[in-house]
Amino acid sequence: MEESGPRHNALKSPLIERPDLQSTRQRTLYGALTLAFWAFWFYLWLPLFALLAWMLGLQQAFKYMVVLGGYHDVIRLLGLYSLIILLHGGGLVLWAIYNIIRFHGVERRRVNPRLRPRISGGISDRIRSPWHAGRARSAFT
Numbered sequence: 001m002e003e004s005g006p007r008h009n010a011l012k013s014p015l016i017e018r019p020d021l022q023s024t025r026q027r028t029l030y031g032a033l034t035l036a037f038w039a040f041w042f043y044l045w046l047p048l049f050a051l052l053a054w055m056l057g058l059q060q061a062f063k064y065m066v067v068l069g070g071y072h073d074v075i076r077l078l079g080l081y082s083l084i085i086l087l088h089g090g091g092l093v094l095w096a097i098y099n100i101i102r103f104h105g106v107e108r109r110r111v112n113p114r115l116r117p118r119i120s121g122g123i124s125d126r127i128r129s130p131w132h133a134g135r136a137r138s139a140f141t
Contacts, residue, residue: 022030053059064070
């Protein structure tokens with residue numbers, strides 16, 4: 001099977017496929033240009049964003065959150081939510097440490113002798129033998 005990629009060599013760009021051939025100065029310049037053009041693209045969309053914000057009444061949100069100081073309550077709630085997240089995460093870490101200590105070096109899983117692999121008549125021995133040699137089984141009767 002052929003390699004994937006463009007059919008014509010003229011369409012291949014050595015700088016895209018081999019960025020390590022570019023100097024640090026070139027990569028920095030191209031990155032800065034890309035950032036500048038994305039910023040310009042966003043600047044072109046600003047009038048539409050302003051119109052949508054006006055239509056959705058976001059001026060009122062600005063008034064209540066910034067002018068009247070509503071952001072203080074938001075910051076307080078973010079602190080409370082962060083504390084709750086840290087407590088839950090700490091609980092999970094403690095539970096994991098407890099289980100590591102409790103089950104370290106203990107292998108309690110056993111093969112159930114009542115379960116045996118299902119024999120499929122349509123599978124050849126060449127395919128079935130490596131499957132039967134493995135420890136994991138996915139089809140049992």
